[in-house]
Amino acid sequence: MTPEEIRKRLVALQEDDLPVHGGRTLAYVYDAGLAEVDALAREAVAAFAGSNGLDPTAFPSLLAMENDLVAFARDLVEGPASMVGTLTSGGTESCLLAVLGARDAHPEIASPSIVVPDTVHAAFHKAGHYFGLRVVVVPTGPDHRADAAAMAAALDDTTVLVVASAPSYADGVVDPVPQIAAAAAARGVRCHVDACIGGWVLPYAARLGRPVTPWTFAVEGVTSISTDLHKYAYAPKGASLLLHRTPALRRPQYFAHAGWPGYTMLNATLQSTRSGGPTAGAWATVQAIGDAGYLRLAEQALAATDTIAAGISTLGGLALVAAPESTLVAAVADGPLDVFTVCDEMAVRGWFVQPQLSYRDRPPSLHVAISAATEPAAFLAALEESVAAALGAGPVPVDPGVAELLRALDPVTLGDAELDLLLAAGGLAGDGGEIGLPERMASVNALLDVAPPALREAVLVAFLDRLARPVAAGT
Ligand SMILES: Cc1ncc(COP(=O)(O)O)c(C=O)c1O
Known part of the structure; x- marks a missing residue:
């Protein structure tokens, strides 16, 4: 194909994709609405797409940018001077590595396990599956937050890691991290806070004077935190941080192999060769937006969330699963409404709203992750029409x-x-x-x-x- 044909074909292929700009795709992508920052980040991705993070001595630029990103995050997570971090390809890789490191810190435990609330992200089940750990799932309470006492009771001699979410993806509420971390610390067990989706929002929410459950390294007993750059840091895809309170906690995460005829393989992540593109894209985004910029973006997204949550509560037909604590809203039918039809109707109107299937005694719900670029009034207008259309269409029968x-x-x-x-x-x-x-x-x-x-x-x-x-x- 000629360059022109390739460009045309790429544009044509992308036509079927969800839009990544406009603030109307309310899962998968996060839009700051800052076109210039976006253009700059894409330039950075392109400039470093061929660089290889495998060897930081060969590509010191990538190491420098990674260290800058960790330093920026340290202020957000109230990290101590000893805090270190690793740039990964995404939230799932950060969570996988937190589990892997916890497992490998305890080679003496023959059948290791992790203790998680039932709202924990599926990434932790993937970690259990990949790395051979039992996942002990503790039901959340009626407020959809982890039951700290039940989690403490679930710890035993095989537990290598306890996990709390800040916030949970499905419900958007923060677990009682102080109680969970204290119980873990009392037994000498690591405690990971999964702030993949909240890590770049909650610090600013607190600075804006909103009530936020403590979840950072300021909480004693928290040993690691995951926070994604490619979510609410609004960086291009492929970037997350796994942060550890001390270098000693990070050490088991490293893999080295010198026992073969090739180069000594030395990795901090699951990847070995890794593109410099996401590193540079995230670095450029964070430098361009900066602390003051993130404060403004968080204020915008949180205000939009408030408006959307209030609108859902008064609209009729839907009820909030919980009062949102960050930028995630989940709602269930409050009567004879099919939420899946609501999602379809929203799609007809140009909005992507994510359906969540029922789980145990919980009904199905719809889920939105609100970006700074999301216009709440337009969303609520579309939702009102969609609910009316879904009520008109009636239930979806299953034989x-x-x-x-x-x-x-x-x-x-x-x-x-x-x-x-x-x-x-x-x-x-x-x-x-x-x-x-x-x-x-x-x-x-x-x-x-x-x-x-x-x-x-x-x-x-x-x-x-x-x-x-x-x-x-x-x-
Ligand atoms: C709390 C939480 N943890 C982990 C992940 C996984 O992140 P990723 O999709 O970047 O792998 C997500 C994604 O939404 C999340 O919300």
Whole structure:
């Protein structure tokens, strides 16, 4: 392809993507609404895209930028002088490394475990799965915050890490970090605060005089914190920080291997070769916005959140899951309203609102992560119309026989043929077996919602597996 053809094709490919600007995509992306900063960050990504963070002596620029980012974050998380950090590719990698480091700090524990609230991000379940740790899940209380006493009671001799969220992704509330960290410290167990989504907002919320549950290194017993640059630091994708109270706490996270004929591999993260692009993009963004800029952006996003939360409460049809403590809002139906249809209707109006499936005794909800660029009045106008449309459309029926079948199916026993049938029945495959998402997702979500989590996982893995196939040659 010629450069011109490639450019045209890239633009055409991107047409089907959610917009990353405009403040209307309320999950996955975060928009400061600062076009100049964005342009500068993209320049920085491009300039360093080929640099390799594998060897900081070969690319000292990347090390310098990483150290600058950690220094900036230290003020936000009230880090002591001893605090150190590592730049990772994202929130999940920061969480994975926090768990890996905690496990490897205790080689004497044969069957290590972590203790988490049930609202903890799925990244910690992924860590348990990848690294062979048991994940002890403690139910949250009626306020959707971790139950500190129950978590303390769940600690035992196998516990290597306790996790709290600031805030939790699904509900947007901060766990009682002081109590959880104190219980962990009393047993000599590490305590990680997952502030991937709140780490660049809560410090400014506190400075703006809003009540914020203590969650930083100022809380005794907190040993590590994850905070994402590619969320509310508004950096391009691929950047998060894992911060440790001391270098000794970070040390087990490192991997070195000299026992082969090649270079001594020396890594602080799961990646070895890593692009300098995200490092430079995050550095440029943080320098351009700066502390005063982040204060303004947090004020904007928090004010928009207040307006949206108040609007949802008075709109009718929806109820807040909890009063938001940062910039996340979750709402459930307050009566006979299908929240999945509301999401579809919002999409028709140009807004991406994330559906969250039911969990244990919790009904399904809709979820928004509000950016500085989000216009609350426009959002609420679209939501009011969407709720009215969803009420008009009525419930999305799921055949009781199908629901019973889904509840009874054991996903472990399902082969490819059965999964293909389920994908077709769920509307995720066309008549010819072609895989894709329908225009409207409410009926798919309604079916997934009645399925137990293990079946949802099996069906969605099968879906992704079939999506991720190269187009056959000649077509
Ligand atoms: C609290 C929390 N932890 C971890 C993650 C995972 O981050 P990422 O998607 O960057 O891997 C998220 C993402 O939303 C999050 O909100």
